[in-house]
Every structure is written in structure tokens, then in C-alpha cells.
Amino acid sequence: MDTTIEAIRTFNRFFTRHVGAMNARFLDTDANLAEARLLFEIARQEPVQASTLQADLGIDRGYLSRMTARFEDRGWVTRDHGEADARTRPIRLTEAGRTVFGQMDERQRSAVAHDLGRLGPVEQEDLVQALTRAQLLLDPDAPMSFTIRPPRVGEVSQVAARQSILYAESHGWGRALETVEAETTAAFLRQFNPDREGCWVADLAGVMAGAVFLTDEGGGVARLRLLHVEPFARRRGIGDALVRTCIDFAREKGYDRITLWTHTVLDAARRIYTRNGFECISTDVHHEFGEPVQGETWQLILNS
Amino acid sequence: MDTTIEAIRTFNRFFTRHVGAMNARFLDTDANLAEARLLFEIARQEPVQASTLQADLGIDRGYLSRMTARFEDRGWVTRDHGEADARTRPIRLTEAGRTVFGQMDERQRSAVAHDLGRLGPVEQEDLVQALTRAQLLLDPDAPMSFTIRPPRVGEVSQVAARQSILYAESHGWGRALETVEAETTAAFLRQFNPDREGCWVADLAGVMAGAVFLTDEGGGVARLRLLHVEPFARRRGIGDALVRTCIDFAREKGYDRITLWTHTVLDAARRIYTRNGFECISTDVHHEFGEPVQGETWQLILNS
DNA sequence: GCAATTATGTTGACTGAGTCAACTATATAA
DNA sequence: TTATATAGTTGACTCAGTCAACATAATTGC
Numbered sequence: 184m185d186t187t188i189e190a191i192r193t194f195n196r197f198f199t200r201h202v203g204a205m206n207a208r209f210l211d212t213d214a215n216l217a218e219a220r221l222l223f224e225i226a227r228q229e230p231v232q233a234s235t236l237q238a239d240l241g242i243d244r245g246y247l248s249r250m251t252a253r254f255e256d257r258g259w260v261t262r263d264h265g266e267a268d269a270r271t272r273p274i275r276l277t278e279a280g281r282t283v284f285g286q287m288d289e290r291q292r293s294a295v296a297h298d299l300g301r302l303g304p305v306e307q308e309d310l311v312q313a314l315t316r317a318q319l320l321l322d323p324d325a326p327m328s329f330t331i332r333p334p335r336v337g338e339v340s341q342v343a344a345r346q347s348i349l350y351a352e353s354h355g356w357g358r359a360l361e362t363v364e365a366e367t368t369a370a371f372l373r374q375f376n377p378d379r380e381g382c383w384v385a386d387l388a389g390v391m392a393g394a395v396f397l398t399d400e401g402g403g404v405a406r407l408r409l410l411h412v413e414p415f416a417r418r419r420g421i422g423d424a425l426v427r428t429c430i431d432f433a434r435e436k437g438y439d440r441i442t443l444w445t446h447t448v449l450d451a452a453r454r455i456y457t458r459n460g461f462e463c464i465s466t467d468v469h470h471e472f473g474e475p476v477q478g479e480t481w482q483l484i485l486n487s
Numbered sequence: 488m489d490t491t492i493e494a495i496r497t498f499n500r501f502f503t504r505h506v507g508a509m510n511a512r513f514l515d516t517d518a519n520l521a522e523a524r525l526l527f528e529i530a531r532q533e534p535v536q537a538s539t540l541q542a543d544l545g546i547d548r549g550y551l552s553r554m555t556a557r558f559e560d561r562g563w564v565t566r567d568h569g570e571a572d573a574r575t576r577p578i579r580l581t582e583a584g585r586t587v588f589g590q591m592d593e594r595q596r597s598a599v600a601h602d603l604g605r606l607g608p609v610e611q612e613d614l615v616q617a618l619t620r621a622q623l624l625l626d627p628d629a630p631m632s633f634t635i636r637p638p639r640v641g642e643v644s645q646v647a648a649r650q651s652i653l654y655a656e657s658h659g660w661g662r663a664l665e666t667v668e669a670e671t672t673a674a675f676l677r678q679f680n681p682d683r684e685g686c687w688v689a690d691l692a693g694v695m696a697g698a699v700f701l702t703d704e705g706g707g708v709a710r711l712r713l714l715h716v717e718p719f720a721r722r723r724g725i726g727d728a729l730v731r732t733c734i735d736f737a738r739e740k741g742y743d744r745i746t747l748w749t750h751t752v753l754d755a756a757r758r759i760y761t762r763n764g765f766e767c768i769s770t771d772v773h774h775e776f777g778e779p780v781q782g783e784t785w786q787l788i789l790n791s
Numbered sequence: 792g793c794a795a796t797t798a799t800g801t802t803g804a805c806t807g808a809g810t811c812a813a814c815t816a817t818a819t820a821a
Numbered sequence: 822t823t824a825t826a827t828a829g830t831t832g833a834c835t836c837a838g839t840c841a842a843c844a845t846a847a848t849t850g851c
Contacts (some may be wrong), residue, residue, distance in 0.1 A: 188596050192599060200545065245831075270828040322501065344643075365669065
């Protein structure tokens with residue numbers, strides 16, 4: 184805990200300086216930081232009223248009013264009077280304002296690009312991943328949308344790694360589970376039949392937020408395996424989307440049914456299966472992972 | 488590239504607000520943000536001269552002088568006169584200053600702790616990983632030290648994932664390499680003999696910065712495998728430290744020699760092997776990864 | 792060895808960022 | 822219809838932060 188706090192404080196200090204240096208580079212005499220942020224926010228939300236900006240940027244009402252007035256003087260924005268509510272003064276960019284914003288935006292982009300120039304492609308990707316994950320962890324409700332896509336190179340093994348970590352923590356399964364995960368994903372990679380099988384990754388703003396595998400068990404049976412959703416991506420319907428992708432694929436390929444095996448303790452997963460039409464057909468006890476654990480077999484009949 | 492820049496700008500905006508909110512929470516009437524940062528920096532570096540602080544914090548000389556004078560008035564610091572250089576005025580904390588700093592530090596810690604409270608253990612760990620990686624990527628010379636340790640749960644598979652990504656990018660080896668990596672690590676986990684084999688991870692401020700495996704080939708021969716160093720951790724001697732760990736282990740266990748197989752294109756790795764006494768004893772061409780690649784077998788005789 | 796230059800820190804004078812409270816005007820609730 | 826809340830504006834103020842001039846000490850070049 185202490186080292187965790189220390190690491191975060193170190194980063195906070197570092198990043199404060201880093202952002203400060205970058206801002207100094209892109210700002211010029213046209214506008215200061217507060218004005219740049221304001222102009223950016225107006226451009227993003229226009230038409231927008233002052234109270235919204237005030238809340239979003241966390242600045243004083245009076246200060247905001249004056250800045251906006253200054254923008255109006257410079258011919259960057261207009262303030263008319265609200266129709267529904269005559270107290271409000273919806274702010275809009277003028278053409279001149281749009282131009283100024285465009286220039287600022289471009290300078291800021293190139294300041295960031297300059298920073299990135301030093302990094303190779305993998306490192307750039309790593310950086311985006313790291314920052315996006317951090318943001319999702321710090322602000323779970325960040326408005327980011329996800330897509331379902333095939334795995335990129337390395338992501339199948341990453342699933343093994345992440346599942347091991349997540350379940351080692353929550354349920355105390357250690358090396359034994361890690362070994363099984365590694366073998367399962369390795370076998371999938373080796374034996375993968377693209378016509379009948381699939382792996383799908385939920386991509387949340389570029390980072391792997393969850394994944395699922397569907398393998399061919401023969402006899403018209405598909406098996407859904409290794410479903411997981413990252414903690415930082417919960418409550419976004421990613422589990423459901425992954426399971427639905429499997430079901431659609433299995434249906435399209437003409438499977439008769441999908442089976443899956445899960446642990447009884449994994450409540451969230453079980454709810455997803457129930458929501459998507461699966462039914463628990465048997466329970467059994469495994470001893471692979473040290474302590475005995477109760478497992479369940481579920482299935483979904485695909486009467487297409 | 489464009490989405491990369493956009494992702495980073497989004498994070499910058501987010502984090503600026505986040506830090507702002509947190510600072511507002513821990514600051515009180517005793518001191519403002521600049522003063523808190525200054526006091527922190529003095530506490531960290533004392534005795535320290537003004538010019539150092541000025542460079543580190545990036546603030547104006549005059550402003551700094553005045554703040555320091557204010558600190559002296561409040562009895563937080565003393566300024567004597569430098570011995571070697573009489574122009575300088577080394578700044579030191581007084582007991583009172585140390586107390587004030589301690590309180591501020593504690594409030595800041597608890598502000599961070601409050602933020603972390605929402606997160607589970609895995610998420611906290613993920614957050615530290617993400618932030619530390621980001622920092623290392625943005626500031627490759629960040630003064631952080633590494634240690635060599637056994638892998639944590641999930642890290643063996645993570646090695647497979649990272650190697651696949653790194654080499655897919657740099658040398659165009661895709662799924663084929665990924666499959667081999669996954670199988671190799673899975674087999675290691677299954678057959679691991681702790682008395683004769685090992686996996687070591689380089690831990691740079693808590694994140695995996697590289698790894699290496701040593702397996703028993705029988706007949707007094709150990710094989711060094713899967714050496715890699717993360718791009719964000721280069722130029723810190725991590726590769727050498729990992730290889731040396733292998734050699735020490737092999738020597739201790741009474742192996743006669745260590746062999747390894749590597750690609751001819753992997754220059755950095757080859758230099759590490761050379762530096763640590765390995766010699767290339769044969770070359771051969773493999774066809775596993777699509778295009779033919781030239782490989783080399785190296786060995787180190789352990790005459791203990 | 793001395794003048795010119797450079798570095799460290801202080802001080803005066805100033806700007807403008809940001810705050811606070813009072814105020815107008817409109818909308819909503821009782 | 823009156824009381825209360827909300828949107829935005831304005832006056833008055835503070836103090837964070839900047840800039841240039843200055844005193845003093847060290848370093849460099851001849």
C-alpha cells in the first residue's frame with residue numbers, strides 16, 4: 184500500500200512537470216493556458232452555456248464570464264440569448280474563433296507528436312495502453328466505447344496472463360491455474376481452425392478489456408472458454424457482448440449447441456451466461472487447483 | 488499516429504483535472520500548491536541551494552527567493568552561507584519545518600489513499616504498473632533501480648505475450664512465433680524443476696522490465712531461453728544482469744555448460760552474450776516463422 | 792594578477808490570474 | 822404571488838508569478 188501510494192505520487196509529480204513543459208511549448212502570446220483550455224472546451228461542445236464550461240473546467244463563474252467577454256472582444260465567439268431559458272447565453276465559435284482554435288489545436292498536436300517522435304511503434308502503443316488503462320482505473324465511468332475484434336499478436340497469451348492474475352488474487356488459485364491457462368491458450372494457437380473456431384477481444388479505447396474463445400468439440404458442439412472482463416472495464420456490457428459474439432458465430436457455423444464450464448464462485452460470469460440463454464446442466468468438483476472447487480457445466484441449445 | 492496523439496491528449500486533459508482535484512483536497516490554508524511543492528523538494532534534497540530548486544521546479548528566481556524568505560519568517564527553514572561558495576545560501580529545514588512537511592506529506596498521502604480506496608488489489612497493482620510504464624516511456628532516464636526476482640503469477644505468460652509483440656513488430660514474425668512462445672512457456676510451467684531450472688524477472692519499479700529462463704537439457708547442459716528486455720527499460724544493464732543471474736545459478740547447480748539459440752538479427756542480445764563470455768559455435772537456418780531466418784547456437788563452458 | 796564575464800541570490804515594481812461577494816434577470820416551487 | 826434558486830455580470834480585491842536592476846562572489850581570459 185505504501186509503495187503503491189509512493190509510486191502514484193511520483194507519477195503525479197512527474198506528470199505535472201511533463202504537462203507543464205509541454206504546455207509551455209505549445210502556448211504562445213495569443214492565449215494562456217486557461218484560455219486555451221476554455222477555447223478547446225467551447226469548440227468541443229458548442230453551442231454551450233457558461234455553467235457547463237464552469238463545471239467542466241472547474242473555474243470561477245466570474246473569471247469565466249470575463250474570459251468569455253474577452254473572447255467576444257477578440258471576435259472568437261458570440262453570445263446570443265437562450266430560447267428555452269432566457270438567462271442562458273449559449274456560446275458559439277465564430278469563423279475567426281474556429282481558425283484560432285484550429286491553429287492552437289495543431290500546435291498542441293505537434294507538441295505531443297514531438298514527444299512521441301523519440302518512441303518506436305511498440306513503445307507508442309505501450310504508452311497509449313498504459314495511459315488509457317490508468318485513466319479507466321482512475322475514472323471507471325470515462326465515456327469510452329468498446330468494439331469486438333480478433334486478437335492481435337500477443338493478446339492470446341495476454342489472456343492467459345491476465346486470467347491467472349485475476350483469479351490468483353480473487354480465489355487463491357496460483358501456479359496450477361496459470362499452467363492450465365498457458366496450456367489452453369497455447370493449444371488454441373496451435374490447433375486453431377479459423378473456419379470453425381474463434382477468439383474475440385473486447386477493445387476499449389485500444390486496450391484489451393476482455394476476451395473469449397470458442398472451440399470446436401466435434402459432434403456439432405462448440406465450447407465457450409476463457410471468458411474474462413478486466414476489472415477496469417466492468418459495467419459496460421462487455422461480457423454480454425463477447426458471449427453474444429460467440430453465440431452468433433456458433434449459430435452461423437451451424438453448431439447444435441454451445442457448452443461451457445465455469446466455477447460456481449464466479450457469480451458475474453454466471454449471470455452473463457443466464458442472461459444469454461445458457462442453462463446449468465450439471466455440477467462437479469475439481470481438485471486441480473489445490474483446494475477443491477465446485478464447477479458447473481452450462482449449455483445453450485441453438486435451434487436455428 | 489493520429490489516434491495515438493488523441494489518446495495522449497485525452498489523458499493529459501483528464502489527468503490535469505484529476506491532479507487538480509486531488510491537490511485541492513490536500514491543500515489547506517497553511518500553504519498553496521507552489522509552497523507545498525517547494526517544501527517537498529526542500530525536504531527531499533536538503534541541504535539544497537536555491538538554484539537547484541529553481542531548476543527542478545521550474546520557477547522564477549525572484550519568486551523562489553521570496554517564498555524561501557517567507558518560509559524563513561514562518562520558521563520552517565534556515566539559510567546560512569555556503570562554505571565552498573559564499574554566494575550560495577544552503578537551505579535546511581528546521582524542526583518546525585519538518586513537522587509542517589510531515590503533516591502536509593501525510594495529508595497528501597491520504598488524499599491518494601482515498602483515491603485508491605475504490606480499487607481492489609489487482610486494480611491498484613494495474614494502476615501502478617500503468618503509471619510507471621508511462622513514466623518510463625516518457626522519461627527513459629528516470630532514475631529507477633531494478634531488481635532480479637522470480638516471476639509472479641501470470642508473468643510467465645506475459646513474457647510470451649511481450650516477446651510475440653516485440654518481435655512481431657521488429658522482425659515481422661507473427662502467429663507462428665506467438666504459438667512457439669506460448670508452447671515454450673506453457674511447457675516450462677508444466678515441467679518446471681525448481682532445483683535445476685529457473686525463471687527470473689527484472690523488476691523495474693514494480694513492472695516487469697525483462698525476463699530470462701534457464702532449463703535443464705540433461706547431460707550437464709543448461710539452456711538459456713527467452714531472454715528479453717522491454718524497450719522502455721533499455722540501457723540500464725538489465726540484459727546483462729539477467730544473463731549473469733542464469734550463469735551464477737548454473738554454476739551453483741554444477742552444470743558443465745550453458746547453451747542458447749538466438750536469431751542473428753538480434754544484435755543487442757548477441758552483444759550481451761558476448762559480454763558475458765558466450766561464444767557462437769554454429770549457425771543454421773530455420774523456416775518456422777514464414778520467411779527463413781538465420782539462427783545461431785552459442786555456448787558458455789562453466790569450468791568451476 | 793586584474794579586468795571582464797558569469798553565476799547566485801535579493802529586491803522593487805508591476806501585471807494579470809483568479810477569488811469573492813453583491814447584483815440583475817429569469818426560472819421554478821410553494 | 823411570493824419566496825427561492827439558478828445563469829450570468831460586475832466591482833473590488835489579493836496575491837501568484839514575471840521582469841529587470843542590483844549586490845556579491847566566483848570564474849575566465851589575457
